[in-house]
Structures are given as structure tokens and as C-alpha cells.
Amino acid sequence: MSINVNKQIKEDCLGSLKLQPDLVAQLKDQNITVIGGTGFIGTWIAELVAIVNDTFDGNIILELLGRSTAVWATKHPHLCRDDIILRAQDVRSPFGIREETTLIIYAAAIADPSIHASDPYKVYQTNVGGIENALRAASRLPIIARFLNVSSGLAVAGSTTEAISERNIGILDFTRIQNMYAQSRRTAESVASIFGSQYRIPVTTARAFTFIGPYQSIDAPWAINNFIRDAITGNDIRIRGDGSTRRSYLYGSDAAVWLLKILVAGNNGDIYNVGGEEVISHSEVAYALSKLCKKNPKIVFTGKSASADRKYDFFPDLSFSKSSLNLNQAFDMKLSLERSIQWHSRIILK
Amino acid sequence: MSNKLRCAILGTGNIGTDLLIKVMRSDLLECTLFAGRNFRSEGMQKATALGVNISDKGINAIVDKADVIDVVFDATSAAAHIEHWPVIEGLGKIAIDMTPAKLGSFCVPAINSQEICGSGVRNINMITCGGQASVPIAAAIAEVNNNIEYIETASSIASRSAGPATRANLDEYIETTEDALIKFSGAEKAKAILILNPANPPVDMQTTVYAKIKNPDIVKINASVNAMMLKISNYVPGYALLVPPTVINDDIVMITVKVLGEGDYLPRYAGNLDIINCAAVGVAEDIATNVLELMS
Amino acid sequence: MNKKILISDPTLRDGNHAVRHQLRKNDFSSYCKAADTAGVPIVEVGHGNGLGASSMLVGECSLSDEIILSTARENLQHSKLAVHAIPGFCTIERHMAMALDLGVDVFRIAAHCTEADITDRHIAFARKHGKEVYGVLMMSHMASPAHLADEAFKMQGYGAEGVVIMDSSGHYLPLDVTERISALVEMLRIPVGFHAHNNLGMGIANSVAAVQAGATIIDGSARGFGAGSGNAQLEVLVAVFEKMGYETGIDLYKILDAADIAEKEIIPSLPYISSTSIVSGISGVFSGFIKEVNSISAEHGLDARDIFIELGSRKAVAGQESLILEVALALKANNIIEAR
Numbered sequence: 001m002s003i004n005v006n007k008q009i010k011e012d013c014l015g016s017l018k019l020q021p022d023l024v025a026q027l028k029d030q031n032i033t034v035i036g037g038t039g040f041i042g043t044w045i046a047e048l049v050a051i052v053n054d055t056f057d058g059n060i061i062l063e064l065l066g067r068s069t070a071v072w073a074t075k076h077p078h079l080c081r082d083d084i085i086l087r088a089q090d091v092r093s094p095f096g097i098r099e100e101t102t103l104i105i106y107a108a109a110i111a112d113p114s115i116h117a118s119d120p121y122k123v124y125q126t127n128v129g130g131i132e133n134a135l136r137a138a139s140r141l142p143i144i145a146r147f148l149n150v151s152s153g154l155a156v157a158g159s160t161t162e163a164i165s166e167r168n169i170g171i172l173d174f175t176r177i178q179n180m181y182a183q184s185r186r187t188a189e190s191v192a193s194i195f196g197s198q199y200r201i202p203v204t205t206a207r208a209f210t211f212i213g214p215y216q217s218i219d220a221p222w223a224i225n226n227f228i229r230d231a232i233t234g235n236d237i238r239i240r241g242d243g244s245t246r247r248s249y250l251y252g253s254d255a256a257v258w259l260l261k262i263l264v265a266g267n268n269g270d271i272y273n274v275g276g277e278e279v280i281s282h283s284e285v286a287y288a289l290s291k292l293c294k295k296n297p298k299i300v301f302t303g304k305s306a307s308a309d310r311k312y313d314f315f316p317d318l319s320f321s322k323s324s325l326n327l328n329q330a331f332d333m334k335l336s337l338e339r340s341i342q343w344h345s346r347i348i349l350k
Numbered sequence: 351m352s353n354k355l356r357c358a359i360l361g362t363g364n365i366g367t368d369l370l371i372k373v374m375r376s377d378l379l380e381c382t383l384f385a386g387r388n389f390r391s392e393g394m395q396k397a398t399a400l401g402v403n404i405s406d407k408g409i410n411a412i413v414d415k416a417d418v419i420d421v422v423f424d425a426t427s428a429a430a431h432i433e434h435w436p437v438i439e440g441l442g443k444i445a446i447d448m449t450p451a452k453l454g455s456f457c458v459p460a461i462n463s464q465e466i467c468g469s470g471v472r473n474i475n476m477i478t479c480g481g482q483a484s485v486p487i488a489a490a491i492a493e494v495n496n497n498i499e500y501i502e503t504a505s506s507i508a509s510r511s512a513g514p515a516t517r518a519n520l521d522e523y524i525e526t527t528e529d530a531l532i533k534f535s536g537a538e539k540a541k542a543i544l545i546l547n548p549a550n551p552p553v554d555m556q557t558t559v560y561a562k563i564k565n566p567d568i569v570k571i572n573a574s575v576n577a578m579m580l581k582i583s584n585y586v587p588g589y590a591l592l593v594p595p596t597v598i599n600d601d602i603v604m605i606t607v608k609v610l611g612e613g614d615y616l617p618r619y620a621g622n623l624d625i626i627n628c629a630a631v632g633v634a635e636d637i638a639t640n641v642l643e644l645m646s
Numbered sequence: 647m648n649k650k651i652l653i654s655d656p657t658l659r660d661g662n663h664a665v666r667h668q669l670r671k672n673d674f675s676s677y678c679k680a681a682d683t684a685g686v687p688i689v690e691v692g693h694g695n696g697l698g699a700s701s702m703l704v705g706e707c708s709l710s711d712e713i714i715l716s717t718a719r720e721n722l723q724h725s726k727l728a729v730h731a732i733p734g735f736c737t738i739e740r741h742m743a744m745a746l747d748l749g750v751d752v753f754r755i756a757a758h759c760t761e762a763d764i765t766d767r768h769i770a771f772a773r774k775h776g777k778e779v780y781g782v783l784m785m786s787h788m789a790s791p792a793h794l795a796d797e798a799f800k801m802q803g804y805g806a807e808g809v810v811i812m813d814s815s816g817h818y819l820p821l822d823v824t825e826r827i828s829a830l831v832e833m834l835r836i837p838v839g840f841h842a843h844n845n846l847g848m849g850i851a852n853s854v855a856a857v858q859a860g861a862t863i864i865d866g867s868a869r870g871f872g873a874g875s876g877n878a879q880l881e882v883l884v885a886v887f888e889k890m891g892y893e894t895g896i897d898l899y900k901i902l903d904a905a906d907i908a909e910k911e912i913i914p915s916l917p918y919i920s921s922t923s924i925v926s927g928i929s930g931v932f933s934g935f936i937k938e939v940n941s942i943s944a945e946h947g948l949d950a951r952d953i954f955i956e957l958g959s960r961k962a963v964a965g966q967e968s969l970i971l972e973v974a975l976a977l978k979a980n981n982i983i984e985a986r
Contacts, residue, residue, distance in 0.1 A: 067387075070433070088408075088410075090387040090388055090406075092387075092388045092390055092391075093387060093388040093389045093390055093406045094389060094390070113803040113804075114766050114770070114803055114804050114805075116803060117762075117763060117766070117799070117800035117803040117804060118514050118517065118518065118763040118766055118800070119514040122514070125390075129390065176796070177796050177799075178796060178799040178833070219770075221770065221773070221803065221804060221805045226773065226805070229774060230776050233775075233776065235775065235776025236776055238773075238776065238778070238807070240807055240835070240836055241835065241836070302778065302807040302808070302836075302837075303652060303807060303808050303836070303837035303862060303863065304650075304837065304862070305808075305831070305834060305835055305836050305837045305838065305860075305862070306831045306837070306838065306860030306861070306862060307831055307832070307834065307835060307860070310835070312835065502701055502702045502703065504701070504702075504703040504968060506966055509760065509761060514763070517761075517763050517764045517766075518766065518767065520733050520734050520737075520764055520767075521733070521737040521738055521739065521767070524734075524737050525737060525739070525740070541701055543701060543703055543734060543735055544734045545734055545963065545966060546734070546758065546761050546764065547961075547963055547966065548758065548760040548761065548788070548961075548963070549960070549961040549963075556968075558703065558968040560701075560702035560703070562702075592972065593968075593971060593972060593975065596971075602702060604702070604968075604971075606968055606972065
């Protein structure tokens with residue numbers, strides 16, 4: 001059963017790679033470090049590197065820095081290979097990067113809303129302090145080709161119904177604690193600019209929107225996670241409000257390919273949105289999931305709030321990403337949902 | 351060559367740092383390693399200022415420095431301790447577990463420190479802060495009336511003394527405290543309650559124990575509790591009786607104690623954190639004394 | 647304009663405070679039947695302090711949670727069965743899981759108004775099992791509107807489908823409610839609710855103010871049966887909301903019948919605003935303390951009102967019942983000293 005899943009993931013990686021024909025050549029022989037490498041992004045990048053090395057003789061060396069590397073290794077034995085180096089590291093503490101590395105991805109920020117609520121200080125230390133440590137580590141490398149900060153579209157989103165462009169600056173009441181996460185992302189981007197300017201580090205930013213697929217932890221209380229869990233367990237799919245809130249979703253292998261493309265081919269100082277193209281409301285996602293699951297769960301709309309007319313849609317304007325780097329999705333929502341259901345079913349229904 | 355018991359402290363947050371200061375003050379203990387994951391933490395800076403060896407390699411540092419360590423205080427988290435214990439056990443060291451991981455034997459120094467030291471048990475669990483405050487009282491009552499139907503402890507602590515780890519682990523706190531209450535008092539059933547009080551200035555830790563007993567002998571209970579309080583104050587100087595054993599409704603004995611912290615690293619109102627640290631140091635000192643006796 | 651109000655009925659939970667948690671099996675079955683017939687959307691049952699709260703500290707319940715929940719479940723066909731649950735009193739494994747198995751539909755996870763972050767795991771548990779889950783902020787007068795909104799936001803982050811603020815001591819005037827509900831409505835994307843107590847005679851007025859400020863969830867008990875001077879009187883609320891043009895889904899005549907049944911069969915004495923209630927309301931002390939304060943003050947020959955004022959200045963919170971005896975003994979000692 002798990003062999004199939006791994007095979008599927010490999011095939012998905014190849015599928016996404018097909019849309020970036022130059023990428024394999026651009027990645028060949030490279031030394032890459034992903035900080036926060038045991039999360040969703042790090043794991044998908046590891047899958048990609050493995051397949052590129054195995055299929056195309058990529059000769060890439062990938063270093064993954066993370067807090068729970070031991071646990072990650074037991075969960076992904078097929079990714080424990082000579083070309084993937086694991087190092088336990090908490091980013092809140094100063095650290096070093098492999099000397100041979102020339103390409104760095106910072107993906108260690110905490111995006112779980114329940115941690116934002118319960119431990120905002122840790123979020124600040126990780127998102128801001130962590131990237132500072134990473135940039136310092138990068139500045140000590142003999143050669144730095146690029147430092148990619150995986151930031152978040154939430155840094156500049158607000159209450160909106162429109163596609164969020166990279167040029168959005170957005171108004172943020174930074175005095176309120178509930179805006180701490182968005183503020184931490186902004187500050188992190190500022191810190192990256194400082195190192196870009198003062199220490200001449202070639203920094204590029206990717207603003208992540210919503211990702212989906214295997215390797216996503218189902219525990220963080222995002223709407224999509226709740227819907228998937230409800231669908232799998234056969235519980236009613238509970239949607240807060242009227243379900244009109246819209247998102248777009250980018251599948252894991254596409255996300256990994258896009259980020260690697262930005263890493264090797266992006267421009268210094270530029271910001272690229274990374275997210276799905278297909279805009280879809282919560283109720284549409286719920287209906288799609290319901291149809292895909294044998295148990296065909298009911299959709300239940302929970303109470304509508306008095307502030308229901310304020311919309312918090314969250315999806316990117318991808319025109320710049322497309323025009324500058326030709327970033328396109330290989331996988332649509334339907335496949336993303338199918339994969340997610342297959343993946344999480346194994347865990348939830350155990 | 352020092353005769354002191356060589357202690358490593360794993361976890362450099364508030365608990366670990368407070369432990370460090372207590373260990374350094376002890377005549378019987380010394381801290382040979384202060385290990386965590388974050389050099390930037392205040393604890394690390396404090397340790398450096400005190401001249402203690404520090405490391406950000408966590409459990410791996412324990413492995414590296416195993417030859418200068420006898421006992422490891424684990425002040426990290428339950429999940430982390432579960433990963434650490436096999437390593438510590440493999441090195442043949444004693445673990446004093448400050449987390450609710452419950453892998454080892456419960457220890458309340460006033461009750462079973464000697465027994466623990468003598469038994470050769472290597473994983474010593476310090477239960478919870480409410481447990482350290484209430485279990486000895488429960489045991490003192492049980493010594494007089496050993497037919498306790500039900501025992502309950504309700505602790506109130508200052509909101510400021512409860513960090514994210516405490517708040518995320520209320521259930522574990524409750525369950526571990528209840529298990530310890532039953533074990534040490536023989537009660538048929540137990541209940542633990544924890545209340546966070548946000549009052550400013552912060553309130554001192556307070557714990558009330560209720561015991562349901564048929565025909566409680568209040569005179570004997572008073573004596574037993576007083577004797578226990580003497581034992582506890584040996585290692586928790588700030589432990590005091592607030593409401594002496596009082597019978598309510600004929601068959602319920604109620605006692606309230608207050609715990610004022612030492613103020614070593616944590617503020618004094620955080621008696622809840624202080625008591626579990628005092629207890630841990632207390633049992634470590636008993637281990638040290640035992641070792642010295644064996645050696646002499 | 648949202649013209650629907652979700653009424654949640656804690657007659658058999660808050661009311662349990664008024665009888666020191668001694669409601670009987672028949673009380674649960676007869677009132678549940680009546681509320682169900684009247685179309686009350688959510689019926690909340692249990693010990694006054696919620697799931698797993700039966701204790702020496704806050705009072706032992708005459709019935710186990712299991713019996714209460716199964717009795718209620720049997721007698722509710724259309725209404726949803728709800729429990730109030732305070733982390734620190736109740737645990738996921740030993741209490742919430744049991745409630746889930748017994749068919750509870752709605753979980754209201756409550757914390758003192760400044761301690762929302764203790765509700766993360768409990769809200770997540772209910773959410774993971776596909777149940778309706780609300781966050782509840784108790785003694786909400788003890789935080790500023792902005793702070794309250796921040797705490798409510800955390801509960802939203804944990805997965806709550808709505809947040810209800812409680813005026814646990816009956817301390818508010820309507821303007822206070824307007825301010826707070828508005829702050830939450832501004833901050834949150836989920837419904838906001840209000841739970842009134844009647845110590846200053848403001849139960850209905852405060853509930854109306856809440857609705858006008860954007861609240862869509864209101865708690866009310868039959869005849870106001872609840873802690874202290876009781877809650878907002880449910881059948882009055884239904885009549886008033888109907889008059890104002892709001893939909894509650896509750897049949898007015900049938901809820902009047904249910905209240906009559908409650909008065910006749912389950913409420914030993916109707917709530918009224920006593921002198922001590924007024925003092926506890928003014929001093930902002932939890933209404934659930936009233937019975938205990940009255941009994942301890944009688945026992946020790948003290949004026950209950952003095953105890954309340956002292957508890958208020960010590961900012962006592964629910965669950966600190968043991969403080970009552972301590973305060974009483976301290977006052978007694980003071981009196982003796984002064985008498986000299």
C-alpha cells in the first residue's frame with residue numbers, strides 16, 4: 001500500500017518537472033540546503049531531488065535542517081539516502097550551513113494558527129530570529145548563489161475578494177496580537193532585505209498561498225484539513241459561515257518545482273507568488289470532497305457571523321510568476337484532493 | 351576530586367535554569383552540563399555567566415559528556431523525554447524526569463525518597479507541581495485513616511506562572527496527579543483540578559486537599575499532617591499551612607497549603623514551579639547522600 | 647441583516663448551581679422533553695461548572711455525568727444536546743470522550759476570559775470528531791473589550807465555530823455589553839454570543855443589547871433558573887425577540903409551557919434578586935459562589951456581603967471556592983481584633 005503512495009509521489013514529481021524542462025539542467029550538481037527541511041516543503045523537495053538524481057543523474061546534494069530529523073527519518077526511510085543529509089537544528093539558535101551549499105531555502109516559519117494563538121513568542125523567534133540566523137549562516141558561505149525566503153501571502157493579505165499581487169503592501173494593524181503572524185512575516189522579509197543590502201546576499205522571496213497534498217500535517221486547524229478529515233471519517237463536513245470564502249490550492253510537487261525554479265532562476269530582490277490558479281470556495285471544496293469519498297458526508301454550514309459581509313478570500317495573482325518564470329501547475333484541484341484523501345486515510349483510519 | 355553528585359540539566363527554559371541555580375547552591379550536587387537547543391535562551395546566558403558548561407546539542411551533548419554525568423534532570427517535555435530516556439538508560443545514568451512522561455517511578459521526597467534511592471530505580475518521575483504539594487498531605491491523612499474513599503486536590507496558580515507547555519498539558523497534569531494521589535494515599539478514587547488565576551499582582555500557589563473519610567480522627571490527622579509538613583519544609587522552605595485540617599460535613603477533611611517560591615530564577619509567586627524543582631533537588635541530594643554512604 | 651438568533655438553553659446546567667448540583671433524573675427528563683417539544687435548538691445539561699466538575703471544590707453532583715447525559719439524550723429528539731466543559735476540571739480522555747460516546751452534539755469549551763489558550767486541545771478534540779464546538783469566555787467583565795476580542799480570536803484559531811461571552815457575575819450594564827460584543831464582532835469571522843446573569847436586573851436588556859450589537863447566539867434559562875439571581879429568562883427572551891422581528895425557531899406557547907413545567911416540577915424556588923446577589927453583581931464576583939458564601943457566612947456569624955466585597959477585591963475566579971472559607975476565617979480574625 002505504501003509502495004503505491006511513494007510511487008505516485010514520484011510520478012507526480014516527474015509530472016510537475018515536465019512543465020519546467022530546463023530545471024533539471026539548472027539543478028544538476030547543485031548543493032542545496034533547506035532550513036526547516038522536515039516540513040511539507042522540505043519533504044517534497046527531498047522527493048524531487050531524489051527523483052532527479054535517480055532518473056536524470058542530477059548529482060544534487062540536499063541538506064535538510066530541522067528540529068525533528070530523527071522522527072522524519074523514521075517516517076520517510078526511502079528518503080534516507082546519501083544525497084540527502086539530515087541535521088537536527090532549532091533555528092532559534094545560531095547555526096552553520098554546509099560549506100559546499102550555494103543555494104538556500106528558508107522554510108522554517110511556523111504557520112499553524114493554533115501555535116500563533118498559544119505561543120506567539122515562539123512564532124516570532126522562529127519566523128524572525130530564525131531567518132536572521134539563517135541569513136547569518138548564509139553570509140559565512142564562500143559562495144552564495146541565492147537565498148530564497150519562503151514567506152506567506154498572509155503578510156500582505158487583508159480583508160479582500162481579489163487576487164493578491166506581489167505588489168500589495170496591505171494595511172496591517174501591527175498593534176493587535178492577532179496580526180502577529182503576518183507581522184512576523186513582514187519583519188522577516190525586512191530582515192532578508194537588510195542582509196541583501198548590507199551583506200550582499202542575493203535574496204529572493206516566494207510568497208506561499210495554500211498548499212495541499214501528502215506530507216501536509218492534518219493537525220493544523222486549517223479549513224482544508226478539517227474538511228479532509230471530516231470527509232474521511234464520514235463526519236458531517238462542517239463549514240464555518242456560508243462557505244463562500246475562496247482559496248486556491250497548489251499541489252505539493254508543483255510547489256516544490258516552483259520553489260526550486262525560483263531558487264535557481266529567480267531574480268534578486270524579486271517576490272514571486274506561489275499558489276494555485278483555480279479559485280474555489282470552501283463549499284465547492286467540501287462538495288468535491290464529499291463526492292470523492294465513499295461515505296458521502298453531508299455538508300453542514302455552521303452559524304453565520306454578523307460580520308459575514310467581510311470577506312477573507314486568499315488567492316494569488318500569478319501573472320508575474322507566469323510571465324517571468326513560466327510557472328504553471330501540472331495538477332489540478334481534483335487530483336490534489338484525491339491524493340490528499342488517499343494519503344490521510346492511511347493515517348486517520350488506522 | 352569532588353564528592354558531589356554530577357548532574358546534567360537537559361532543557362534550558364525556566365524550569366531548567368531554576369534547577370541550575372538550586373543545584374549550584376547545593377553542597378551535595380554540581381552541574382557538569384547545561385544542555386538545550388537554543389543558545390539564545392536566557393538560561394544559556396545565565397549558565398555561561400555562572401561558568402557552567404553549556405551545549406545546544408540537547409541529548410547528544412549528554413552522550414558526548416557521559417563520563418562526567420551521574421544524574422540527568424530532564425526539564426524538556428513529555429514527548430522529548432520519551433525520546434531521551436532510552437539514551438539515558440543506555441548510558442547507565444539516572445534520570446530525574448520533570449515532565450509528565452510518567453515512564454518511571456513517582457517520587458515525593460517526603461514520602462519515598464529513601465525507598466527510591468534504595469531500589470536502584472533509574473527513572474524518577476516528579477509527578478506534577480500540584481502533586482508535590484498535595485500528595486504528601488494525602489499520604490499523611492492516609493497514615494491515620496487508611497480507608498480514604500475519595501481524595502481531591504484543587505490547585506490555583508498565577509496565570510503568569512503557567513507557560514504554553516503547562517497550558518497545552520492540563521490533561522496530563524490532571525491525570526498524572528490523580529494517579530499519584532491514588533498510589534500514595536490508597537484512596538479508591540481521586541480528582542485533581544487546576545485553576546489559573548489572572549489576578550495582578552500574581553497570586554501565590556495554593557493547594558487544597560479534600561479527603562472523604564468515614565469518622566476522620568482530626569486530632570491524629572493534625573499531628574500527622576504537621577509531621578509531614580516538617581519533612582516537606584526541609585526541602586521546600588516556602589511550604590506553609592493556610593487552613594489547618596478542618597472537618598466539613600462530618601466526613602470530609604479539608605486542608606489548604608500555600609507554596610511560596612524561593613525566587614531563585616522564577617518569581618516567588620511561582621511556587622508551583624519551585625516546589626517541583628525543590629523536590630527534584632531533594633531527591634538528587636538523597637541520591638548523593640546514599641552514594642557517599644556507600645562509598646565511605 | 648441577520649435576523650436569526652440561536653438560543654442555547656442552560657436551564658439544566660446553570661440551574662444546577664441554584665440547587666447545589668442536586669437536580670434529579672426526573673428533572674432532566676421532564677424539562678428536556680418540554681424544551682425539545684418547544685423547539686429549543688440547544689439544551690445544555692450537567693453540573694453547574696460543567697463536565698467532570700463534580701467535586702468537593704465546587705460541589706458534588708447528585709448524578710454522574712453519564713446518567714445526566716444519557717437521560718437527556720433519551721429525551722431530546724430534535725434539540726441538540728450540549729455540555730459546558732472547563733479544561734482544568736475536565737479532561738479529553740476521561741470526560742469529553744465519554745460525552746462524545748453518549749451522543750453529545752455540542753461542546754462549549756470554557757475558560758476564564760483571559761485564559762483562552764487552555765482550550766486549544768479540547769476545542770480541537772470536539773472539532774476532530776465533527777462536533778459543533780464553541781468557545782466560551784467566563785467572567786468576561788474581568789477583561790477589556792479589546793483583550794476579550796484577542797482571547798476570542800484565539801478560540802477562533804483553535805477551531806471554535808462561535809464564541810460566547812458570559813457575564814458570570816451579572817455585573818454588566820447594557821452599554822458594557824454593546825462595547826464588548828461589538829469588539830468581538832469586529833474581530834471575529836464566526837458568530838458571537840452572550841450569556842447573561844440577572845444580578846442587577848439586566849438579564850433581558852443586556853441580551854437585547856448584545857443582539858443589537860451583532861450577537862447571534864443568546865443563552866436563556868426557563869424562569870431564569872441559574873446561578874445567583876439567575877440567567878436571562880428564556881421565555882421572556884423568546885417573546886421579546888419575536889416582538890423585535892427576530893427568528894429563534896422556538897414556539898412561544900410551547901416554551902411558556904416548558905417554563906411552567908420547570909416552575910412546577912424542577913425549580914424549588916424561583917430566582918429573584920437578593921441583597922447578596924446585588925452585592926456580588928456590583929463587586930463582580932462569580933454568581934455560583936452565592937450559596938457557598940451564604941452558608942459559610944451563616945456558619946461563622948459573618949455578613950455575606952462583606953465576604954463578597956472581599957472576594958471581589960481579591961478578584962476571585964470560578965473554582966476558587968476554597969477562598970471563601972479562607973476569606974471568612976480572615977474576616978473573623980479581623981473582627982475579633984477590632985472588637986477588642
